[in-house]
Amino acid sequence: MIGRVIGGHHDRPPHTRPCGRGTALPSPIVVRPDPRNYPMSDKAASAGQSARTQRYDGPLELLINGEWTQAEDTQTFVVDDPSSGQAVATMADASVADALTALDHAVDAQKAWGALAAGPRQRLLRQAADNVEAAGAELAATMALEAGKPLPEAHGEVGASVAYIRWYVDQIGHTPGHLARSLNGEWDMQTVYRPVGPCLLISPWNFPLLVAARKLAAALAAGCTALVKPAGLTPLTSAVLVRCFVEAGLPAGVIGFLPTTRDADISEALMADARLRKVSFTGSTRVGSILMRQAATHVQGSQMELGGNGPLIVLDDADLDLAVEQTMIAKFRNAGQVCIGANRLILQDSIADEFLEKFVKAASNLAPGSPFEKGTTMGPLISSAQRDRAVSIIRQFVAAGGEVLYGGSALERPGHFMEPTVITGVGVECELAGEELFAPIAVAYRVADDRAATDFANAVDHGLSAYVFSGDLGRALQVADEVEAGMVAINRALYTDPSGPFGGVKASGMGREGGHEAIYEFLESKLIAARLH
Structure with a gap:
């Protein structure tokens, strides 16, 4: 097993055991989002304007x-x-x-x-x-x-x-x-x-x-x-x-x-x-x-x-534009604070570089901000403790040999905001792979083939959700069947529905x-x- 996750969701301390030696944490990358990429509906915007002028009265x-x-x-x-x-x-x-x-x-x-x-x-x-x-x-x-x-x-x-x-x-x-x-x-x-x-x-x-x-x-x-x-x-x-x-x-x-x-x-x-x-x-x-x-x-x-530690597997025949679009949702909605979210991006070697290039570009268009501001596409973390834990986890990944491709820091503004962060260069043997991130931190791992992908997907204590992207439905179904999870989505990020069972294994x-x-x-x-x- 890769590490033993101490707990799920938000109340565990981060791993403290390093997995190797890495470079110092790079300087933060400034987020310059284009809010036009994520427009807010008129209904949501008007509700937000109203809420800003009123206190909770329930x-x-x-x-x-x-x-x-x-x-x-x-x-x-x-x-x-x-x-x-x-x-x-x-x-x-x-x-x-x-x-x-x-x-x-x-x-x-x-x-x-x-x-x-x-x-x-x-x-x-x-x-x-x-x-x-x-x-x-x-x-x-x-x-x-x-x-x-x-x-x-x-x-x-x-x-x-x-x-x-x-x-x-x-x-x-x-x-x-x-x-x-x-x-x-x-x-x-x-x-x-x-x-x-x-x-x-x-x-x-x-x-x-x-x-x-x-x-x-x-x-x-x-x-x-x-x-x-x-x-x-x-x-x-x-x-x-x-x-x-x-x-x-x-x-x-x-x-x-x-x-x-x-x-x-x-x-x-x-x-x-x-x-x-x-x-x-x-x-x-x-x-x-x-x-x-x-x-x-x-x-x-x-x-x-x-708790969860959802693997998101992108195979070499996947539609990468679709995979990136859906991974953005699976990873960054609710600022990554989602139990069924994508916790480990498992990329087949031959498409990893292209996927990451597209994914970093998409992440750079996210707009962290107040939930009531038109154009906001990612809100804050729930507390200062959760934000500080996220920063600590990023530093541990870097110490383990990870490279921050984008983000990496808390935002210097009121509230508990983080930059959306993308990390690569960490091996599947890393102890940190067993940690539920519960933050806007996307960590990419490279694997050779389908077997390596499913072996790594299953090498943790948890089994709540998983995601598989492939252009071959039969291949995707085979991988989905082998992944140890209570719920598996193929070529999509949002899949929960009242008519379907929600829950996990292990x-x-x-x-x-x-x-x-x-x-x-x-x-x-x-x-x-x-x-x-």
Whole structure:
């Protein structure tokens, strides 16, 4: 294995072991983007102009038993704008006592919510989807404000979230169970599906709406009550989402909302309570492993979408213009802070130089900036710690023999901005290849052939996403089949859809979100056998 990734997403320290000797870090390359290459829609631009003149005015409290309330100990925490470093809101900080009170009410509400017929449940959740769609401009502006997403990306996340909610609404009518006769013909077997019970839903900061929406919609569609715990860096978007569900008319106690900076204490207390029956978590492998160990005590169900180290393979018969265009999306959207993003660019030797020439030119046209500025095509990193970690990783690659073809530095401006960075010259044996970058850093590796590409793709602990570019569909399918990943995209960067399963293998997690089977993550089958004579 190439290194052992310490964790997924954003909360692990970078590798410290060098892989060789290299040159000193070169002087930063000044970014001179042409914003005309990435125009913003009029709708996004107008929403941005409006957001710049308004502060966040959504919920700033916990939701417990249908009431928005301050934390029991009145503690709060500040939410910052990563594009300026300035505070934008002060949120109630849930305590362990608040979390257990919310669980009390979720338990009380479970029986009635779980017994609600499919039709009424569909009507409530359909209204919630309508509410989220109607709040689209507010949600997009809130994501831009607290997560630094450029408005076009934020609007795209709103649309995807609405699609997931509507998908789960439709799935409610497709889980009635089935009837079968025993093999000897002496009794009938009725299989019915029942909600697992109260769930803890933990969502990350990088997709604060999409991940929370698809977890919440799946749990509620299955008839489970839910405690929503957003990331402390981005609680505002989830607060607006929860408000949309509450205003659809859901009964008190069905949803609890627990923004907090006391994540470990709250999760530990809730997982220690046998009344909680399921945890669905998106985040680092390190934290996911802790939650799974805690779940073992009461045999609680676990759905985990953890870290990634996505290989993006470009074979020698690929359409290089298409590959570059799609790699820009797979690598640099959300400033590289995407669990399914391209983490390792694996290039066949014969086309590597041409690909990198085109790729560096495309990267030079990216426009880092405020998410509300027309022409911005890449926002900030989420925090100064994340930015400093990215700079440290670049220095380690250079120390390992890497060459910075473009970028390489933090930008000297307010906020947590990085230059888009392209690095080459690092061998596949480098320990750093096992590190999830989670930053706008593209590292290119060269391989001789298909076998070398798949061997390197599989030589890490994780297996969430992968990408293959080839002009021969049969060849691409063969490589895709051999890559150890829960999801593989061929000749495209964007592939997630409500109708398809989302999740990984190996250290990237267990269970799936989306697809026909995802609602069953929150259901348990029950057999009822009736003697015929």
